[in-house]
Every structure is written in C-alpha cells, then in structure tokens.
Amino acid sequence: MNLFHKLSNWLRLKRQEANVLCVGLDNSGKSTIINQLKPSSAQTQDIVPTIGFCVEKFSTSSLTFTVFDMSGQGRYRSLWEHYYRDAHAIIFVIDSGDKVRIVVAKEELDMLLHHSDVKHRRIPILFFANKSDLQDSLSSVKVSQMMGLDNIKNKPWHICASNALTGEGLQEGVDWLQDQIRSLKS
Amino acid sequence: MSGSENKDINEVNSKWLDAHYDPVANLYTFSSCVALADLNGDGESKLVVGDLGSGASNMKLKVFKGTSLMTENTLLDLPTGLVAFHMDQNEPRTPAIAVASGPFIYVYKNLRPYFKFTLPPLEVNELEQEVWSQAREDKIDPMSLKEMLEGIRNKAQVPLSVRSLKFLMLEHQDMESFVNMHKQQPIRRQTVITCIGTLKKNMADEDAVSCLVIGTENMEIYVLDPEAFTILSKISLPSTPAFMDVTGQFDVEFRITVACRNGNIYILRRDSKKPKYCIELSSHAVGLVRVNKNIVVGCTQETLHGCTQKGKKLWTTYLPASIVTMGLMDHKSRGFQAVLVGLANSEVHMYRDKNLVNIIKTQDVITSICFGKYGREDGSLIMTTKGGGLIIKILKRTAVFDEKDTTPGPPVAQSVKLNVPKKTKLYVDQTMRERENAVAMHRAFQMDLYRLRLTAARAYVKALESNLTPMSSSASEPLKMNAVVQGLGPSFKLTLNIQNTSVCRPSMNLAISFWYDEKLYSLKTSFFKIPLLVPGLNYPIDTFVECLSDKGISDVIKVFVLQIGRSNPLLTAHINMPVSEGMALC
Numbered sequence A: 001m002n003l004f005h006k007l008s009n010w011l012r013l014k015r016q017e018a019n020v021l022c023v024g025l026d027n028s029g030k031s032t033i034i035n036q037l038k039p040s041s042a043q044t045q046d047i048v049p050t051i052g053f054c055v056e057k058f059s060t061s062s063l064t065f066t067v068f069d070m071s072g073q074g075r076y077r078s079l080w081e082h083y084y085r086d087a088h089a090i091i092f093v094i095d096s097g098d099k100v101r102i103v104v105a106k107e108e109l110d111m112l113l114h115h116s117d118v119k120h121r122r123i124p125i126l127f128f129a130n131k132s133d134l135q136d137s138l139s140s141v142k143v144s145q146m147m148g149l150d151n152i153k154n155k156p157w158h159i160c161a162s163n164a165l166t167g168e169g170l171q172e173g174v175d176w177l178q179d180q181i182r183s184l185k186s
Numbered sequence B: 001m002s003g004s005e006n007k008d009i010n011e012v013n014s015k016w017l018d019a020h021y022d023p024v025a026n027l028y029t030f031s032s033c034v035a036l037a038d039l040n041g042d043g044e045s046k047l048v049v050g051d052l053g054s055g056a057s058n059m060k061l062k063v064f065k066g067t068s069l070m071t072e073n074t075l076l077d078l079p080t081g082l083v084a085f086h087m088d089q090n091e092p093r094t095p096a097i098a099v100a101s102g103p104f105i106y107v108y109k110n111l112r113p114y115f116k117f118t119l120p121p122l123e124v125n126e127l128e129q130e131v132w133s134q135a136r137e138d139k140i141d142p143m144s145l146k147e148m149l150e151g152i153r154n155k156a157q158v159p160l161s162v163r164s165l166k167f168l169m170l171e172h173q174d175m176e177s178f179v180n181m182h183k184q185q186p187i188r189r190q191t192v193i194t195c196i197g198t199l200k201k202n203m204a205d206e207d208a209v210s211c212l213v214i215g216t217e218n219m220e221i222y223v224l225d226p227e228a229f230t231i232l233s234k235i236s237l238p239s240t241p242a243f244m245d246v247t248g249q250f251d252v253e254f255r256i257t258v259a260c261r262n263g264n265i266y267i268l269r270r271d272s273k274k275p276k277y278c279i280e281l282s283s284h285a286v287g288l289v290r291v292n293k294n295i296v297v298g299c300t301q302e303t304l305h306g307c308t309q310k311g312k313k314l315w316t317t318y319l320p321a322s323i324v325t326m327g328l329m330d331h332k333s334r335g336f337q338a339v340l341v342g343l344a345n346s347e348v349h350m351y352r353d354k355n356l357v358n359i360i361k362t363q364d365v366i367t368s369i370c371f372g373k374y375g376r377e378d379g380s381l382i383m384t385t386k387g388g389g390l391i392i393k394i395l396k397r398t399a400v401f402d403e404k405d406t407t408p409g410p411p412v413a414q415s416v417k418l419n420v421p422k423k424t425k426l427y428v429d430q431t432m433r434e435r436e437n438a439v440a441m442h443r444a445f446q447m448d449l450y451r452l453r454l455t456a457a458r459a460y461v462k463a464l465e466s467n468l469t470p471m472s473s474s475a476s477e478p479l480k481m482n483a484v485v486q487g488l489g490p491s492f493k494l495t496l497n498i499q500n501t502s503v504c505r506p507s508m509n510l511a512i513s514f515w516y517d518e519k520l521y522s523l524k525t526s527f528f529k530i531p532l533l534v535p536g537l538n539y540p541i542d543t544f545v546e547c548l549s550d551k552g553i554s555d556v557i558k559v560f561v562l563q564i565g566r567s568n569p570l571l572t573a574h575i576n577m578p579v580s581e582g583m584a585l586c
C-alpha cells in the first residue's frame, strides 16, 4: 500500500517539502500508522515502542516528505513542542479503546493548541480515532466530543476512525490532509 | 465517563485530570484490599479489589481494566487484606494475588485459585476437649455441657474454641441439635489474619520474589516462604497488629512496622525476635504509611504524626476532619512521594512531611486510596467511595506541587536552621566566672539595688518636705500650677496657670515670688499677691521677663507659691528658660 503516493505526487509538482508531525499518547498506534503509510517495500514487521522520536523520510526523485513520529511516553511528550514550528500539518492519534486516558490526550491536545507556535497558525490537524476494531472502542463522534474538537475554530481539522493494523480509515484521513496542504500552499 | 460534570467542585487549575467517575461501581472496600498489578504481563496494569460487598455475602475478588470490570471471583469470607506479589521466577513475570480472609490466604495465579494457606491451629483447652468427649459418649446432657463450658470460660488460661463459644450463645431448644451435629468432629481453635504485606526475599528488584508477611489476631507476625508457604519466621507482639508496613529483604535486612490495637507502633527488625522500637501514640492509629525512611501515622484524634524508623517523633499535623483511609503516593518516574489522607469531609489531603500540598475534593467519602500505574498511566489515583463508587484521576504531566502553596501554619523559613556563631573564649570565660562566683555577684547586685532604692527614697522625701513639686500636697491648700513660656526673646511672656484643686475651699492670702539670676533676667515685679482662688477654676497669671544677655545662654527661673504667715513655700516650679534668639534691645 502506498497511501502517501498522491500527496507525494502533488508535492513533487510544487517541489516542496512537507513536514508532518505525528503525535499522540504512547501505545495509541502512531508508529503502526506511519508504517502503513510507507511504501510497502519499506514497511517493517515489528513495531517497538518509540523512544524519543523517529524521523521517517519518504523520498521520491526530487521531494523529501518527512514524518516525525514522536514518542508518546509521558517523559518524552515535552519534546513535541520543539517540532511544532516547522510542521506543516499535525496527525494526532488517539487510542479509542483507552477510555481512561482520553482526558490525558485532551490535556495534551489543549497544550498543543495553546502553544505559541501553533496557536495562531492555520495548521491542519488530522485526528485518527485509532483501534476502532477493538470491542468496546469509542466511536469517532464520541472521541471528538470528549476531546472537545468542536472548540477548535481557527484550524481545519478532521477526525476519522481507523484501524492501523489493516489500514482501514487511513486513506480517508490522508486524502483530507493532502487537500488541506494543497489549499494552504496555493 | 463523567469527567466534565464534576469540574465545578474541583479547583480551576487542578493538578488532576478526571479520568473516570462511576458512582455505582458497586465496590465496597478499604485501602488494604486494593492493588494495582500487571496481571497479564501485557504492560497494562489492572486494578485488583477484594470487595467486601454490601451484605453478608457478595464478597468478591474483582479485576478492573480501564473503566470496566474484567473478571470476578467469589470469596468465601470477608477479605482483610490483598497483595500482589511474585512467588516464583517463571516467565512471563506475572504477579500472583494473595487474599487474606479469616484464617486463610487464598493465592490466585492468572486469576485462578492456586493455593490455600491455613494458619497453624492453636492449642485447645484440655478441659474443653474432655467435656466434649464426654458429650460425644452421651455421658452429659447439653445443659450440663453448657454449665461446664461456662466454668471453663471464666477461669481458663487457654480460651475456648469458636465451637464452644457459639454453643454458649444458643437458645435452649437449639442446643441438642448443635451438639449432635458437632460432637463427632475434633475441636479446633484458630486465629484470624488482621493484616498482610509483602517482603522481598533476597533481591530489591521491582519484580523480585517476595514472601508474604501476615499479622494475626493472637498477636503474632508470620513470614511465609513464597513458594512452599512454610513459616520462615514468627515474631510475637504485645498486642494485635492492625496496620503493617514492610520494607527490606528477608535474607538481608528488613523492618516491619506495625500499628497495634493497644495504640502503640512497634518496629521489628531481622535480627531480633522482639520489637526493637516502640512509639506510644496518644490515640489509636487509623492508618500507617511509610515515605522513604519515615513513618506517617494517622490517628483517631484527627492528627497525623511523622516518625523516624527508629521511633523518634518528628512532627504532628492537625487535620480538619477525621481520617477514613490513608495511602502512599509514590510517583517513581518523578521521584515524588507524598501521603494521601482520605478524610470524613469528602476531601483527600496530600502531605509531604507535615506540609499540605494539595486538596482533592471528592463526590463522596473515600474509603480506599491507591496510587500507581493503572493501564499505561504512571500517575493514576484510584479511589473508591463509601457509597461504592469508583474514581480515577490522573496526575497532570505539568503538575508541580509547591511546598508552600496551601500550607497553613508556620512558614517554611521557620524550620531553616540559623547559622549561630561559635562560642567565643570571652563568652566561655564569662560563663565560668558567673558559675563560680554566683553568690558573690548576687550579693553585690542586691547591695547596690538597696543603695539605689535608699537614695531614691531620700530624694523623694526631701522633695516632699521642701515642696519642690508643682503640685501642693498639703491638705489645707491643694494647688496645682504649670508654667508656659512664650516668645523668642529677648522678651518672654511667662504665664503661670494656678488652680485650686480642693472641692469647695477657696484659697486665700497667697503670693508668688520669683527667684532668678539678676545678671541674666529682669522681671517687672518679682513678688506679687494673688487674688482669692475659687476651687476648680484656672487662673492664668502673666508676667514679662526680659533677657539681658546676648551670649545665647539661658538659666532656670524658680517660682514659689507662698502663703502669708508660712515660711515654707506651698509649691515650687523650675522653669527652664529658652535661649533668647532675638537681639538684646537694651
């Protein structure tokens, strides 16, 4: 699967580099999602918990497309903000099966939205309500309500339920993100 | 999920996120029956609860994952304590659960019953045994059995078994069937477990193999082998233990701190069979928590005491309500430790030493507190309420606890030690001298003091005798006078205010005379009579003084109030003249 193909194609025309920051609590499925987005040849089988962060670059002939996969562990979350300034888009991954920690995800999102490098920018944010395959997972509507997404007024945002193990729902999200970056840059 | 509903009762900038509140979780338990453990070895910590239920039955071992109940097992009797511990080295390293209940410890592995440990039986009263064997052979009827047992109960050293005690409570008609039902079985006497803890065997690792440590109703502490459940060590106490904290390693060095029902805390160590230290509390303990090396005890008198592990009391804090439960907040990844105290006023207070650093207001009275890793979150606070509710809060990543932000009472600076300088040689010499010559010094001081008093008394008498004061004390002519000097000089106006202070007697035949240095001052008249003084009125008498010197010097002018026919003046006033500031005109 090559879900970022379209995005890369478009970026190649523009000859620009797009930095996408992928954040979310630990174990929400960020690395798994990014692995799915990579060209199939580059995909890895085992995903281990990310320490600090990983930078994934998908290069095509003249374009570098960079995803920063941040560690979600509490002690590394303070690293996120150093990458806000250079990010053109943010992917925020939520584990919709972890009801207890939705408040923690909301707290981290609120801090992100109030950060000076994010606050006044029209930076698109894509939310994945991941692990939608789990038995008693929350629906994307419920996740959006609990995260207070309706309060985000000055940024384009979009939420889709996803299953990173199968790739379900990822395409929809990436399509949206691609449109957003295009409209912002043109 | 009702996280946002209860925002209003929490402080605006709370340090906690409201992750979950279920008022009808049906959990009735205490801090001693709650543990957090990664039971499945999947990196997700579960909540294990020994639920006392709300009726006589309904006792359950419950496991929660996230917001929902994962499994439950029925318990046969009320749980008195629950711990998670590693009993072997097997992989995966998943902990077992031990539930203390009556005289038994039920051990669960992978949430399945694995082993049941029974406390060793106690010695049975020989007489009691004898009577029951007679009953078995139908030699005595239930009535005389009752009488004999009552006799034994009142005198014997060894108390009666539960069976005999139950029998003694029965009504007459139930006795026969009770005897027939039980007489064939041997008599057993057993004690029950009052508290349970864990003690690492010989390694300090988080997941090292641990022994169970139990306290019993008959005032003993047992340490059990982790795998064989044999008794490794037995220590006697002067009273029944109620709360226990265990630290150290069994094979190396350990410390067991127990709060007992006699209101004392005993500290036991590896090398002694008897308590090493004893702390006497002024009221009964209701909770015991160890923070690093110090012990924090909550007492019934709404107090919290801090003590060292050697039994020395460090501090006492007074609480606004009585304590319901206590728990340790040990945030390992941040190196933060505090004591959480659940109070009867539906608040949980967080103390670092004696400083109150945070207050959590809750929807109901908290009966159990457990802080640790729940799910994947390190800073989770799990609490259950009196009404059976479950509250989960998560410490904010950005939360910092300011030592002084909510502390009532003495400021932190008060406990800062002053840098008192060393004693000098002079100081030491003086102290020595004072010590050696104390008597002589005291005598010298007393003599000087008497001399001073004598001199003062003499001067006072002299002043009275010569009427040197501006108040006349003579009973016949009570007078008061004050003088005011006006002007810059060389001319001054001198006003004498004279008042008769008697109630109704007018003063007559009075005169005023001035005494002054004639080289310095001149007065128009230095002697004149004063008219009759009506009692109570103020008579201002003016006279003018001319200063004759321009050298900037001044002197005293004395005023005498005289009565015609008396040689002593009635009053004397000394007027300190100001320096003349103007040019002498004459």
Ligand SMILES: Nc1nc2c(ncn2[C@@H]2O[C@H](COP(=O)(O)OP(=O)(O)O)[C@@H](O)[C@H]2O)c(=O)[nH]1
Pocket: A024, A025, A026, A027, A028, A029, A030, A031, A032, A033, A047, A048, A049, A050, A072, A093, A130, A131, A132, A133, A134, A162, A163, A164, A165
């Ligand atoms: N059931 C399910 N599991 C998922 C899904 N996405 C990720 N996981 C699992 O969640 C765990 C954590 O994933 P990982 O990508 O390392 O999370 P990260 O910490 O956010 O990078 C892994 O065991 C994944 O297999 C999903 O959509 N459904």
Ligand SMILES: [Mg+2]
Pocket: A030, A031, A032, A048, A049, A050, A069, A070, A071, A072
């Ligand atoms: Mg990762």
